[in-house]
Amino acid sequence: MLAPTATLGSARDSRVGDGALAVANLSAGAKPLGSFQRVAETRTGVACAPTDPPNDMSSATTTAPSHLEHQFDDAQQQRDAATTGMWLFLATEVLFFGGMFLGYTAYRIYYPRAFAEASRHTLIAFGGTNTAVLVISSTVMAFAVRAARENRQRIVATLLWITASLGMVFLVIKGCEYAKEISEHLLPGRSFHIEASDPRHAEMFFYLYWLMTGIHALHVTIGVVLITIFAFRAWITDAFRNHDTPVDLLGLYWHFVDIVWVFLFPLIYLVNRHG
Amino acid sequence: MKRTFPIAGTYVINGIALLCLLALTIFAAYVKLGPFNTVIPLLIALAKGALIALFFMHLRYSKPLMWVFASAGVFWLGILLVLALGDYLTRGWR
DSSP: OHHHHHHHHHHHHHHHHHHHHHHHHHHTOOOOTHHHHHHHHHHHHHSSSOOOOOOOOOHTTTTTTTTOOOSSHHHHHHHHHHHHHHHHHHHHHHHHHHHHHHHHHHHHHHHHHHHHHHHHSSSSSHHHHHHHHHHHHHHHHHHHHHHHHHHHHHHHHHHHHHHHHHHHHHHHHHHHHHHHHHHHOSSSSOOOOOOOSSSHHHHHHHHHHHHHHHHHHHHHHHHHHHHHHHHHHHHHHTTTTTOOHHHHHHHHHHHHHHHHHHHHHHHOOOSSSSO | OOSSSSSSHHHHHHOOOOOOHHHHHHHHHHHHTTHHHHHHHHHHHHHHHHHIIISOOGGGGGGGGHHHHHHHHHHHHHHHHHHHHHTTTTOOOO
């Protein structure tokens, strides 16, 4: 048991050594190296010339990254690993939603008329507004991620609160839409009723509608909760100071939820609006 | 040096572009276009999804490894759709 501990200890020591060396380089006005390059960019804004001489030692020294786990060589490698993991999770989400999209596609190919008729009963004013709300919330989230990279914690928190609020607006509108549809007997089940030539498969459309929008709304709910927690952490603590990766990953999740809705919207609301 | 992060204006333009595409897809849905009433909304959705992934999700500025993972998701979705629909769409062939 002694040997691994010793190895671990020496690995940590060498990392600290690297860090000290890089900081020394920074203080000497040399070109920043490795993981510190990104920080140097952040400090002076976006994509500055890498040859910019560092002039703020305090921000350079605080970047000796306390959040760096021992298995990673440097902060950049840890960041890449985390981002890759998030994309992998999103790939599984693509397949999770993909199964439902496949079911929708197969039924729509088999019963195009029933789906066209059923789609005309959906409430496009709600759906269209919600699409715009999600797009705007995604735009705000993009700015929150940017502010996190620039270490502006108060702005991060504010933008995340706006994003979460827009997510709430989406859920409230969705809830009103659901309530109206229930009152119009469009919830599949015993009370389902629709004026259509093929009510059985129009009901299948609404079964898929409730399933897909419901699971999407669940994702939005999870997103709103996470974004709210992140906003409070950014406001109260220093959790994301010089460590913006979590905000970055939260942004990826939120944009993915937006993409899912971008595909749901035409398939649900726009099947047959003409004629 | 390769940019690792877009400028702020990119997000604004991307957001406006997404809203314009939304308006376009709703407008197109109310015009009688035959089979294009199915194709156009899907193409617009693909364009919107690509804009979100490239600029909001920074894929445009990411390393090849992220492209591999992002494409893998789409590729496996393609397998799911193509093989399954290959069955459903050809059942009428005798």
